[in-house]
Amino acid sequence: MKTYILRRIAIAVLTLLGMSVVIFGLLRLAPGDIVDILFAAAGYVDAEQKQAILQELGMDRPYWVQYLEWLWQIVTGDLGKSYRYELPAWQLIKPLLPVTLELAGLAILISVLLGVPTGVISAVRQDSGLDYVLRMLSLAGLSMPSFWLAMVIILGCVAWLGWIPPVTYVGPTDNLRLHAVQFMLPALAVGYRSSALIMRITRSALLEVLREDYIRTALAKGQTARVVVWRHALRNAMLPVVTVIGIEFAFMIGGLVVTETVFNLPGVARFLVEAIQWRDYPMVQNLVMFIAIVVILSNLVVDVLYGVLDPRVRYGE
Amino acid sequence: MIRFQPLARVGSAVLALAATLAAGAPAEATKPGGVLTLTLREDLPQGFAVHETSTISTVWPSAPCLNNLVLFDPLKATESVDTVIGELAEKWSWQDGYRNLVFFLRKDVKWHDGKPFTSKDVKHTYDTVREAPDAPQKLRINPRNDWYANVEAVEAADAYTVIFRLKRPQPSLLLMLASGYSPVYAAHVPAASYRTGCVGTGPFKVKEWRKGEFLEYVRNPDYFVKGRPYLDGLKYVVIKEPGTRIAALRTGQVDVSFPNEVSKTNAEQLKAAVPKLVITPYSTNVNDNIIMNIKKPPFDNVKVRLAVSRGIDRRGVIQAVHQGGALVGAAMAPKPQGVWGLLESDLSAQPGYGKPADEKAKARKLLGEAGYSPQSPLKVEMVTRNIAIYVTMASFVISELKQIGIEATLKQIETAQWHATATRGDYQIGANLTGIGPDDPDANFYENFACGSPRNYSFYCNEQVMAQIHQQSQELDPKKRLAQVQAIQKKLEEEAARPLLDWRLDYFTVWPHVKNLLPHQSIYNFARMQEVWLDK
Numbered sequence: 001m002k003t004y005i006l007r008r009i010a011i012a013v014l015t016l017l018g019m020s021v022v023i024f025g026l027l028r029l030a031p032g033d034i035v036d037i038l039f040a041a042a043g044y045v046d047a048e049q050k051q052a053i054l055q056e057l058g059m060d061r062p063y064w065v066q067y068l069e070w071l072w073q074i075v076t077g078d079l080g081k082s083y084r085y086e087l088p089a090w091q092l093i094k095p096l097l098p099v100t101l102e103l104a105g106l107a108i109l110i111s112v113l114l115g116v117p118t119g120v121i122s123a124v125r126q127d128s129g130l131d132y133v134l135r136m137l138s139l140a141g142l143s144m145p146s147f148w149l150a151m152v153i154i155l156g157c158v159a160w161l162g163w164i165p166p167v168t169y170v171g172p173t174d175n176l177r178l179h180a181v182q183f184m185l186p187a188l189a190v191g192y193r194s195s196a197l198i199m200r201i202t203r204s205a206l207l208e209v210l211r212e213d214y215i216r217t218a219l220a221k222g223q224t225a226r227v228v229v230w231r232h233a234l235r236n237a238m239l240p241v242v243t244v245i246g247i248e249f250a251f252m253i254g255g256l257v258v259t260e261t262v263f264n265l266p267g268v269a270r271f272l273v274e275a276i277q278w279r280d281y282p283m284v285q286n287l288v289m290f291i292a293i294v295v296i297l298s299n300l301v302v303d304v305l306y307g308v309l310d311p312r313v314r315y316g317e
Numbered sequence: 318m319i320r321f322q323p324l325a326r327v328g329s330a331v332l333a334l335a336a337t338l339a340a341g342a343p344a345e346a347t348k349p350g351g352v353l354t355l356t357l358r359e360d361l362p363q364g365f366a367v368h369e370t371s372t373i374s375t376v377w378p379s380a381p382c383l384n385n386l387v388l389f390d391p392l393k394a395t396e397s398v399d400t401v402i403g404e405l406a407e408k409w410s411w412q413d414g415y416r417n418l419v420f421f422l423r424k425d426v427k428w429h430d431g432k433p434f435t436s437k438d439v440k441h442t443y444d445t446v447r448e449a450p451d452a453p454q455k456l457r458i459n460p461r462n463d464w465y466a467n468v469e470a471v472e473a474a475d476a477y478t479v480i481f482r483l484k485r486p487q488p489s490l491l492l493m494l495a496s497g498y499s500p501v502y503a504a505h506v507p508a509a510s511y512r513t514g515c516v517g518t519g520p521f522k523v524k525e526w527r528k529g530e531f532l533e534y535v536r537n538p539d540y541f542v543k544g545r546p547y548l549d550g551l552k553y554v555v556i557k558e559p560g561t562r563i564a565a566l567r568t569g570q571v572d573v574s575f576p577n578e579v580s581k582t583n584a585e586q587l588k589a590a591v592p593k594l595v596i597t598p599y600s601t602n603v604n605d606n607i608i609m610n611i612k613k614p615p616f617d618n619v620k621v622r623l624a625v626s627r628g629i630d631r632r633g634v635i636q637a638v639h640q641g642g643a644l645v646g647a648a649m650a651p652k653p654q655g656v657w658g659l660l661e662s663d664l665s666a667q668p669g670y671g672k673p674a675d676e677k678a679k680a681r682k683l684l685g686e687a688g689y690s691p692q693s694p695l696k697v698e699m700v701t702r703n704i705a706i707y708v709t710m711a712s713f714v715i716s717e718l719k720q721i722g723i724e725a726t727l728k729q730i731e732t733a734q735w736h737a738t739a740t741r742g743d744y745q746i747g748a749n750l751t752g753i754g755p756d757d758p759d760a761n762f763y764e765n766f767a768c769g770s771p772r773n774y775s776f777y778c779n780e781q782v783m784a785q786i787h788q789q790s791q792e793l794d795p796k797k798r799l800a801q802v803q804a805i806q807k808k809l810e811e812e813a814a815r816p817l818l819d820w821r822l823d824y825f826t827v828w829p830h831v832k833n834l835l836p837h838q839s840i841y842n843f844a845r846m847q848e849v850w851l852d853k
Contacts, residue, residue, distance in 0.1 A: 032733025044771035
């Protein structure tokens, strides 16, 4: 396992290196740069002044110099300076991380708490009325994009309650109750869609396992259905479910853009969109790298969990 | 559904309200204390560096930290030379036939870091902005340098007296100095530092600016106007999603709408949902216009430009694009909200402002004279910024042009590239929005219609009009000047220099407990918050 993890980490570093080239290159392919945006806010353009700002920001240097400088900054832990705010990028990114991680964590928790039990019930009660209802709910969840659901929730709150969650971030130490209220609705909006996916995967994986000989044997030996399903079948059906949870968590980090925007939560995704609009290269590069790291890490965690969940899974030793 | 007053009467209502306030209507007893919560549609684009931007997103949240020499009276809705009041300047005096403008400064003003304010700060600011040869520093972006082209020198006669020496008389200078775009910077900190923080003299001091989230102010206890500000603080919350901004306003999480944010439709919905909200329609000094590249065919031909101008039904634009929430006007904001606009009778005689069917017939004739016909129609590419309010307007204009035989295709330009495209002239025809600082002919004409101005996107240049612009600029008799300004507007219409489609109205919305926050006829000039109080 140790060798496997080390090998995966080495591959992850190479993947991140490749990602860094893609991120750096794609950003520069987008039309305009921060200086164009600054002039857009001023309503005119002056070539001489533009050149001076490019020079001031170090953007007049060859791309490969800028790229290597960024890599060096990552290696040394100095993420550079935001073009827009003229502050160290890390200083700006640091407060965003807990917001996004908390929202994604809560959403995934909700999705697991909703998705796994309903998936199990649906599988155990296959083709019953309850199964159809749960499948219909899950289909609805898959059909509704989380951003749309987020907007509907806000509109519903305004129309029926004359209330929306706080639009200014409330920290857990400031007011825990209000903090929970602020995060619960966006987490539900995002978590519902993921729970639908988890429910469907749990159901199909469990249905497959329930048809295995060892399940029949366990039942024949007098084990109760509850023990058979929850202790034997579910554990063996969890591999694809864990895979989906890992992927969902990874995609959630980057995919929270609209939810964070609609609920006005100051997280990574919302900030990233604004940084892209401003062509704030250091911020975009570092935030996308952060998302890439989360994706790679969650994949790694999933792979390690395979071994924990299923002792038959062994990695090249 | 709530019924708003007809447009013609909207301005009168605002004026009446202003007049009532000015006349000293039974004043409510002010209550000190409380925190006013406001919204921002984006974080401060360049921090507090007002001299380096041209956007309300900077001016609106920065104003409480800063002061001008003079300011438009926050409690009077219609700005004019008569509503200019002293701020850092206790009094001022025009001398030598409006060639020298002398400011006598207050002696009790301190910067937020405790240093005293003196004439050195004023000289430092305006030498920097006008890029004087001996300017102590250079702004990295300087959009309003042209405003001070007529200033020959700024002299600090003593610690509390400043003289603006002009090359020729220019009464408008005072109005430009009263604009939200003209704060005084501290001489002892670099101009660049305003991009990240604010050392001001204003009624509020920055408490915290959490990037992308909010900007918080606290009352400046050393403010030079005793008893002001009334509020303990201000909080500007950044809410990027327009629907959430409106929801936050409707549910009372914020007290005030963002300027130029609430459309007529939004206003109707808000009023229906929360009848006690106070909604004030006002002209924003922001207009929709058509830019045509005069340097290139076919728009170097005045007949083609006039055909475009005549082909667009202004009232149709107002109904279709703004659901009635805009006013018809020429180059200056229309009366009664604007001071310099053409009268309705004059306006209807201008090309493009008559009956739509007649105008379109004349447009087709002009196109025919220019060599275009249904068999060989004029085909053009219309550019616009890739923002909904631009695209909606451009789409309507394209449909109008089709009716007179111009086939236009729409090309959306990325925001980052929009001004570069317009300034370089990499376009044929475009749908554009223009916001103007103060309602003043100099601020508008020199910026948008003067030969060589970087924001004269049409490249319109007429020496005769330039002479008229210079002439009105130094005219001291207000009546004569008004006549000259109106003559210029007619000439601009006759030559279709930059056809104006409409002047946008905003439906400024506040909760009833917000007092003394009165919108002016320019969105840039009523953000100081010094007089605002909460009746809670």
